Amino acid sequence: MTSRSDNNLIVEPVARLIEEFGKLPGIGPKTASRLTFFLLRAEEEQSRALAEAIQAMREQVTLCTRCFNITVGEICPVCASPTRDQTKICVVEEPLDVLAIERTGAYRGLYHVLHGHIAPLEGTYREDLKIDELLARVRGEPVDEVILATNPNTEGEATAFLLLKDLAPLGVRVTRLSRGLPTGGDLEWADPDTLGSALEGRREL
């Protein structure tokens, strides 16, 4: 919707908002322009609420000092809960992964959010992740199992491998989420890697 030649046609505050929306992932210039003109026509209240929500989030949301999941305050609700199993730590890459696992209802232990994965080509190294913090927890808390739930892709596997090396000397049980066919999937359409993992991980019935 906007191009260099529009610079003198679109007034500065509008052009600026189009530009800021356009910096968000998956928002191209057309969508940025559409969102801007939508807010221009919407009730003033809606713009205000959006702007305030953005600022409030950045001001209020912090990382849990124990598991590094996002929270408000010092400790996240999972870490603060007396009913969670204190002997298990599930290690994930991102806060959204915690949500995904919580949604299964199948896990009652604690979490540890790494905030990324090892990816030297993207400039993410070991020291950028909350790995030392994890090791300190394993040493200091009554943990008997660390579940590595990094993503089942190259970076996630590399990160899990590195963690395994670090955790092995601590004498804790280290497990990894199983790989196999997705529920509801079709064997015919499974990619060879997934089908290979499903064969390798087959279980006695």
Add this chain to the structure above:
Amino acid sequence: MTSRSDNNLIVEPVARLIEEFGKLPGIGPKTASRLTFFLLRAEEEQSRALAEAIQAMREQVTLCTRCFNITVGEICPVCASPTRDQTKICVVEEPLDVLAIERTGAYRGLYHVLHGHIAPLEGTYREDLKIDELLARVRGEPVDEVILATNPNTEGEATAFLLLKDLAPLGVRVTRLSRGLPTGGDLEWADPDTLGSALEGRREL
């Protein structure tokens, strides 16, 4: 990404921003969640710039008191320009339409933005549009042609028809953008309406 059951998992400021993003057109819950978590990880500066751009736009942008295009201040740059042809007014539905026409470089007259089209089913009536303001301009300014550039769809046509009825008694020339095959289009793929318009509007070579 978010569902009712996430209410106790996502901290309030994050949930609130996801909700506010989700109110924007074309932004579903998944995209809203993605944008929120992006801002959570991005530099604080980026959130601040976005929030400020939203507020600045709503505070600074006004409608030109003459043509009702969006602007900063009283009068928009087109209306303020001494080089624009003061005898022509191009009537459009939305501010974005002004941009589209300016981009052609083929028009040097003035504009009038209606801010919508007649659509009783959507609750938009004659009095919701800047029609009386247009008639006042035609009466008071040295206008000799009004170009109806409302959209070439049902609502745009209905709006143009209504404007024609209102403008006819004022003795001004009223024109409408021509309809026909789009440049670069393929006759074989043209819809019957467009092809019909192209036949009807055929010109002597």
